[in-house]
Amino acid sequence: MSTVPGWDGPPPLAVVVDLDDTLYPQAAYLAAAAAAVGTAAGAAGLDGDAVHAALVAELAAGSDAGGTIDRALLAAGVPAGALARLVPPLVAAFTACAPERLDPYPGVREALAALAGAVPVGCLTDGNPAIQAAKLAATGLGPLLTAVLVTDTLGGRAARKPAPQGLLALAARLGVPADRVLVIGDRPGKDVAVAAAVGARAIRVRQGEYAAAPDVPAPWAATGSFPEAAELALAVAARAVAV
Template sequence: MSLRFQSIGFDLDGTLLDTSGDLAATLNRVLAEDGRPPLPLARILGMVGRGVDVLLEQAVAATGGGDAAVLARLHPRFVATYGAHIAEHSRPYPGVLDALDALAAQGITLAVVTNKLEALTLPLLEATGLLPRFATVIGGDTLGPGTAKPSPAPILEMLRRCGGPAAFVGDSLYDVQAAQAAGVPVIACSFGFSQAPVATLGADAVIDSFAELIPALARISV
């Protein structure tokens, strides 16, 4: 099934990898060390998607509140703890490797565009065996402050590095908004971390598994 795309970008958490176990364990460990109660997994996943700063802001607000000093204290703890347990439970979703191989076989350049810090993204991709499959990796801080999704900046940078036409695959409203603002068609994954039904996000297509990815890309590539 031939595709017209020169490059395809992927979100990371909730799209390529199920990172829910490691994210929840890290956050609750950091909260416990600060004398705060744990949060249930479903609530934590609702906070994921905008990067560590937003995750911590929402988690602190949900566990008694705190000021900027609290956030400044917890940020390095979270980054260090998560880095030390980067892929104890995180795994590629079923079908990811086959889909990436099939795209690469067509000569399509693959990229990761995530709001996760680049310094955490690279070791996570390496630990899960995915890093060699991607020509470029753009983290939430790669381009500087204020450039994370839903800003189109990282997807525009992906286009600059990898060429177009391109498509993007993600699981959140931020992914859809960023891709649309960059003028790139977007596919939403129903199995990710979105708290809203993915059918309401406005993506060009929705997939329930990676087995559906290439057929969905073919439909939107005409």
């Protein structure tokens, strides 16, 4: 079900979507990456199953924090003194994970195509650029997007949402003022907050790792799925055509 307040002011001229847990379930990618790390740990002479299980637990506790592989190794009984030698190749195994396929949430492909037929659609995502590119390629959704921007390319973790520079740069690529985009994403503290930072509005999608997070800051609307969010976005974007 959707919660829809009224829309006042000028309608959006473009839509910006998040990637992880908005277009596809990120848990599918994290499972593949954790398995790759477990295999690499075994090849390095460690207990690969133990490292894999510990990394799965660390990622379940919060996939956005750094140092997950370090903590997983410690939890698997690896001495702290060995981390400097072992972590880099395991991080490389995680980064190199490129699943052949990541299935989008139901209805996402059709909803994204409908949006793309009406307004420019960009994707703004945080993370390692190689990892994010591999995820997007595996979803097969790239051709439906006018532009993609990985915030880390603008200055590493400091440029991640809710820092505004990524959305400002992507809006420029889409050829619209930043305050005339409508953001769709799953995380209030990132997707809704970055929209607010540039004077834009956001639709929050309650799914994935942060589905139960409170609506702080408050979005313009909240839905239970991306297709519902796209339907709302199309309804308000149509007002730009009518004006």
